[in-house]
Amino acid sequence: MKLIKNLFLLLALGSVVLLSACHKTELLTLSQPVLQISAPITSDTLKGTIKGTLLSGKTYYFKSDITVNDGDTLQMQAGVKLIAIGDGKTYQTSPEIIVHGTFISLGTKDNPNYITVGNYTDLHSQAAAGNYANVFQGYWGGIVCSPSTTATATNAAPAGGDLIIKWTHLEMAGGPSGPNNDPAIYAQGDPRYIIYFGNIKKNFVLEDSWVFGSKDDAIRVVGGKINIMRNTFEICGQSGGEFFNMKSGTVGDIAYNMMIGAATNAIKASDSGSSGTQCNVNMYNNTIVNCGFRQTKSGRGGSINYEKAARGLVYNNLIVNCRFGLRLVNDADITNIKYNSQLYYGNSQTIVNQFNSADGVATFQSNDVHSTTPQQNNPLFISYDLNQFNYTASPGPLTAAQQPAYLVQVGSGNFRLQATSPAASKGKTDFQPLNLVTSTGTTASTVTLPGKDLGAYQIDGTGNQH
Template identity: 30%
Template sequence: MAKVDGNGVVTAVKPGSATITVTTENGNEKATCAVTVVQNDAKSVSGAVEGVWSKYSVVNVTGQISIPAGKTLTIEEGVEVIVNTAGQDPNNTKIEMIVNGNLYVQGTPTSPVLISVSAAERTAANTFKRLWGGIIGSGTCSEIILDNAIVEYTGAVTTATSPSVVAGLFKAGGGEGMVAFNTNNPQGKYVVKNSVFRNTGEDAIYVQGGSCIFINNTFYAVGEAGGEAINVKAGCKVDAAYNLMYSPNTNGFKLSNSGADGGARFQAQINAYNNTIINAGWRRDPNKPKGGSIWGEAGCLINVYNNLIVNSMFRAKAPGWGVNGTTGPDLNSKMNNNFYASGPQQSTVPQHITNGTITAYDGFKAGVSDAVYSANDIAGTAVNDKNPNFENYPFATDPLLNFTYNTSWDFHLKAGSPALTGGKTDFTPYFSTTGISVNGKTYKSPVPAAYIGAFGTK
């Protein structure tokens, strides 16, 4: 792909082919020229990394990498970061990216940054194979921006020699898997927007510190035997909005104040609003049912509004809701104006049958343990009731345990959808006014919408 300026100078834009046509001023003569732009030569990296990975380049990560404290790595649009999946030592330790400094991933809608494995390994069989570790912000990591990034095939099980374990950021082994994106600095600033997290063995986003904005992201095939799309702990202040979460293993959101360390880390504070959560919770170990859409616990302060929860195992749940601010969320927390709808699909998992949760409606109706029922919720009174009328999604036929995402689906709402009204708009997200400054740019949280879910009409 190329462009031509007024002087006829041809400039490469991005890899691809183009035909340039030149016409004389009188229009009588034309000439054409075929131009092919190729990717920059691939380079290999390991150890300490910093600087700029230039547009449309291929970067092969051949060993453990880290961004040193006080240093910055910028990854520009169209870059493909290919992580080697071989074990790095006798423990079969997988590669991780440890961010002790700053990381700025700056893709575009048409040229996102891909952080993945080799093309040959991007298969359905490898969906939950945990081929590499993930992006881990340490206690010295000040800033991270992921804008138009695709992060996939993460979740490697840690070993005693995993860099994150050696640094005291994760536990070793015992089934402990890495997450796709993690933070550990309560003073840090982190923005993740317009990005895709998929095919990960554990949580997609798991934050243990920092001011965070998570907006307009897509999550699918998240978690093998457990795992959330977004998991928030103590030391975090978060606005999460307009995200699509398809088939997270356990929850779209897990929100808690665990990790407070006796007050060493400030109380977790989260606004989760205008998100769409589909097919959540069904792939969780059925002998350990927990969550199923949104799960609040352990003293966090949460505001959960305007979320569209469809075909998920349970409605929003919180032990001790409104009664016990230690085992459950802070008593000042709010959950309201959320929408629940269930198709007629049934699970055939024996434990689901025993638990009485063979349809999503079974987990939405009155009497469910730890479920939160609020005056302004919109909830179907039977299967197929309150169909949100998506533009293109098989509401009544998509299998409950499915995790294969169809990119042709469209979760915008058709005219007349019951989810187009009922959203709560009279609250202010934490960062909608002041924003968060990362890499010299201020990012602001979007205001809440009057519709429910991540998408209104087209």
């Protein structure tokens, strides 16, 4: 009996040690048991209305639209490939995933998921060689998440569901919309996004994932509780479009994302749409590099943008060689936007002059790291040359063909910080994320708290894990 008591004591002490060892920069939710397999999907071809579980290690294909009905769930286990077969030429040949219910992709670090196209390896190789013509083809129609018209009209529960995506590659959507698309989302012929999410009552979680090669916006959110953490965004938007574009009703946090090569802004918040819930999004500890140069409209395109009554907190971001720095338009909710502790770097005078966008009202704050001289305050990435492209000769706008791969993709670059970086220990940590996502168990969010170092990668190894 004494031996058993001692064993229980050791187990209890071990639990205390484990809990105390959790890194203080993470808000952890104790998970419920792993989701049970519901209705395993064994056919490798998906079409029509679907629900159930895509099984680990299997590859699935869809050539026409597939739909998850209101109240239903489609789940991807770790190590699933979901391949769209399309050519991006018409809406009929650019299939999409229509989600009126819940869609869950639970990849892992060692066994990530893919939602992409069949020739994604070749397309990555072409992009690595600087050939983007096929990358922007928009082979499929993306994921469209919104309540069904019937559920919305009758106020029938559950009226749509959550979108939960972890450790998943999302790639190369943008095929033209057609008459089957909701005109409130897309005008006919518009390029579609990799993800559209529009449900003010539900959750959108995107964690530790990769977003690559959209024709226009990569992701657009028109209402919802969001948590966008520790992802990598690369080369999205052929001649316009953001990595992450938000409208009225969107609330939450965007942090620890590596963002390189957006056509326009990396992140944009606007309260347009009049949902009744103000767009309120915190953007902190993101690394934003070489963004904004493919946007052809004057004054557009850069790093972080708030406009049209949107609000939020903006801290601890690295804004590096972006065409425009922080842009706070005077019609944003300026009173309720708090910002400080950004590091700005520009290798040309043109970039330096626009650290605070000239058509906005942002000003430098007390703890910003900035200079009026080009090539000052290099953040000292471990292995990336910020001066390998001459922005003095090419201040923008640029076409994709004018941008070498190293400007729009991570490639062999290592964007972690050297110990002597001017971004080290400059972070503001005395504020809290909104942390509004309500999903639990294996679909719960892991919110990384503000970091002491600027940018997505913390010198102690926390933050972005890519």
